[in-house]
Amino acid sequence: MKKAWLLAAVAAFALTGAAEAKTLKWGASREIASLDPYSYGETFTLAVLNHVYEGLVRYTGDLKIEPALAESWETVSPTVWRFKLRQGVKFHNGNPFTADDVIASLARVTHDTSPLKGNLPAYKSSKKIDDYTIELEVNGPYPLLLNDLTNIFIFDKEWMEANNSLLPTDSGKGVKGYATDNANGTGPFKVESRRADSKTVFVKNAGWWDKPKHNIDVIEFSPITSSSTRVAAMLSGEIDYTNVAPLQDLPRLSASPDVKVLQTNELRSVFFALNLGDKLIESDVKDKNPFKDIRVREALYRAIDIDAVQKRAMRGLSRNTGALVAPAIPGYEPSQDERLPFDLNGAKKLLADAGYPNGFSFQINCQSDSLVNEEEFCQAVAAMWSRAGLKPNLSMAPRSQQTPKRVKGEFDVISFGWANEPMIDAYSLLVQVLRSKSGTGGVFNWGNWGDPRIDALIDKAGVELDTPKRIEMMKEALKIAKKEQLFIPLHQQPMAWAMRSTVVSTVQASDNKPRLWLTVMK
C-alpha cells in the first residue's frame, strides 16, 4: 500500500516535472566571445562558460577555493604539485574524465598561440602518474597556482583530437576552431544550441558528478546590449534574470512587484593614478612634475569630498575606500581602509607649502565606457580639485581612444579600476600595477610610480608558499603605497542584479559572476 502511494507520488512528480521544465531566461548585457573558453581572456565569457566547463578547482559562493575536478592536491616539492583527480566524472558526450584530458587541456591553454596563456603564467609542464593522478611542474615556487587553475577549464582529449582542436584557435594563421561553436565539458549544463547575438540555450546535465543545488532545466541566454531594452524586457517578463541591472533604473525595477534587485559592491576598486614621471604632459608647470611632491598628492587626496561623490555621482551605491583592494581580496587590511579626511583648507595649505599657492593645470584622462558612472565621478572630482585652486582639464573619451594614451604614459591623472580577477588576490594588483616595469612585472605601471621597497616585497611574496607569511608581505607593500600616497583611492564600484519572482534564490558574490548552478527557481 505504502509502496503504491510512493510510486504514485513519484509518477506525479515526474509528470509535473515533465509538464513544466524550469527555464531561466537570462538577459545579459553582452554576448560571450565564443564557446571556446581559451579563445578570449575575458572574465564574463569565462563566467558563462563555467556553467559548461569546469576546472580542477573552483570558487565557492563566498570566493574560497574548493575541489572540483581534482579531489585533493599536495606539493611534492616547491615547484611540483600533485593532483588527485575525481573518478567517475563524465564529459557531456559520455567520455570518461582522466589524467590525459587534464594534460591535453593544460598543453592547449599554455600553447604559444593561446590567448589565455597569461592566465597560467607559472606553468612549465605536467605528467601523468596514473589515470587519476597528475603532477604539474611550475617555473619556480608559485603560491597562486590554485587561484589560476580555477579558470583553466578542462576539455576532453578524444573530442579535441576527433575535431582537430588540440591547439588553440589562431587568428594570425586563420585557424577557426571547432571549439568556437561547439562545446563538451563536464559542467552542470550542456550547450544545446547557439545563435550568436541572439540566443544560446543550455540544458541541465543529468549526469553531473556534483549534487545539484539548483533546480533549473534550461537556461536561455540572450545578450541585450541596450540597457533600456533590458530593463523593459525584465519589466515585461521576457527575461527572469539579468546580471547587469543599470543603476539609474534600480528604483524603477524595485518598484515593480514582480522584480527584485540584488545590490552589492564589486571586487573592483577605483582610484586615481598620477603620472610620476619627470614631466607632466599638459601643464603650465614645464620644468618639473608637481605630483612628485607628496604634499601635492596629499592635497589632491584631501580635496576630494568622497561622501559627495558617493551620494551624487554614484547614486549612494558605491562603497568608499581608503584601501587599494576590496575586503574580499586576500591582502586587504581594515586599518588601511581608513581615508584621509576631506579637508579643503588643509589641501590649499599643502599646495601653498609645496610652492603652488595658485595651483597648476593638468589633464585628467577618463573613459566614457569603462567604469561605473566614470563620467560622473570624474566630473565631480575635477570640480572639487578646482575648488582647491587647481586647474584640472577633463579629457573624456571612449576606452578605445584613451587606452593607447594611457599605455604610453601620455596622461597626468587617470581613473583606474582593478578587480584582481581572475586570481582574486592582491598579488594581481601588486605585480601588474604597483611593481616597477621589469620583465613580466609592472605591465600596467603606466605612470612610473614604482618604489624599490614595494618591488622587493612583491618579488618575495611571489615565491612564498606559506600563505599567512605571503599575505603579510603583500599587506606591507600596500601599506607603503598608502603611506606614500601613490594612488588616490575612491571606492569599490556598485553592481546590481535583477530577477523576477520566479527566481527564489541565488548567490551573488562580489566577483559579479553568475553562478546559476547555485540558483533555485519557483
Next chain:
Amino acid sequence: MPAFLLKRLLNAAGVMLAVAFLAFLIFRFVGDPVELMLNEQASQQQRDELRVRLGLDKGFVLQYATFVSNAVRGDFGISYRNQQDVFTLISERFPATFELVLVATFLSLAVGVPLGVYTAIRRDSFLAKTLQFVSVLGVSLPSFALGILFILIFSVTLQWLPAFGRGEVVQIGWWSTGLLTASGRKALILPSITLSLFQITLVMRLVRAEMLETMRTDFIRFARARGLPSRAVHFGHALRNCLMPVITVTGLQIGNLIAFALVTETVFQWPGMGMLFVQAVTFVDIPVMAAYLIVVSFIFVTLNTLVDLTYAWVDPRLREDALTGGANAR
C-alpha cells in the same frame, strides 16, 4: 552602351577603393585592440606577441595593401574578438537585417502611397492637414526614441509584443528566416515599424508632391473631360505617372535603411549586421568594422549603379550625354 557601362563600373570601383581606404585609415587610428583582448593578467611579452600575430607591427602601406588584396577576394580576415571568419560572421547576420529592411520597405510603400494619394486629392481636408503635420514629426523623431517608446507601450505596459530579439527562426540552407514562425513575425512588428516610419513619411510626401504636380497637367483634365470616374483618374492615370520616382527613391533608400538599421537593431537587440558592427566598435574589432563599412558601401554603390544603368537604358539621352567628347566608334 558598352563604353557607358564600363565607365559606370570603373566609377563604382573607384568609389569602393576610396571607401576601403577610409575604412582602413579610420580604424588604423581608432585604438589598440591588444589592450582590450588580453585580460589584467597578461604580461608585456604576451602583449607584444599578440601584436605581431595580428600584423599590427607592420607598416601602414603594407597593412593597407594586404587589406585590399584580401578584401577583393572576400577575405576580411579573422575577427579579433571571437576568431571567426569575418565574412561568415557578416553573411550570418545579413538575413536578419535584410528581412527587417524588406518588411520596412514594404510597410513604407503600403502605408506611404495611399496616404500620399489621400493628402494630395483631399489636400484641404482636416485629416490631410493633420497627416501632413504628423509626417513632420515622423521625419524629425529619432528612431531610437521611437523604438523605446514602442517598447514602453507595447512590451512593458500592454505586454503584446516582445521587447527584444528575433523570436524563433527557421534555417533554410544558409538563410535564416523569422517569417515562417508566429513568434518570428511578432518580433518583427515593432522594429520594422520603427525603421519604416521615416520612410513612410518620405514616400507619403513624395507621392503627394508628384500627385499634385500631375493633377495639374493637361491629360488629367482631358481624362476628367472624358467623364472618367475620379477613382480611375486618380489611380489609373495620376498615380501611375507618379510611381517611377517613388520606385527609384525606394530603391536608393534600401541602402540607407540597411545602414540606419543599426540604431533600430541596437534598441531591439535585433541580431543583424548593425548589431554586429556596434559590438565590433565596443571591442575595437577592426576587421569586422572595416568589413561592415565595405559591405554596406558595396550595397550602396551597387544600387546606385543599377539605377543609373536602368535610367540610361530607359532614356537614351543620358547615354549620349555620358559620351560627349568621346569618339563613337560604331
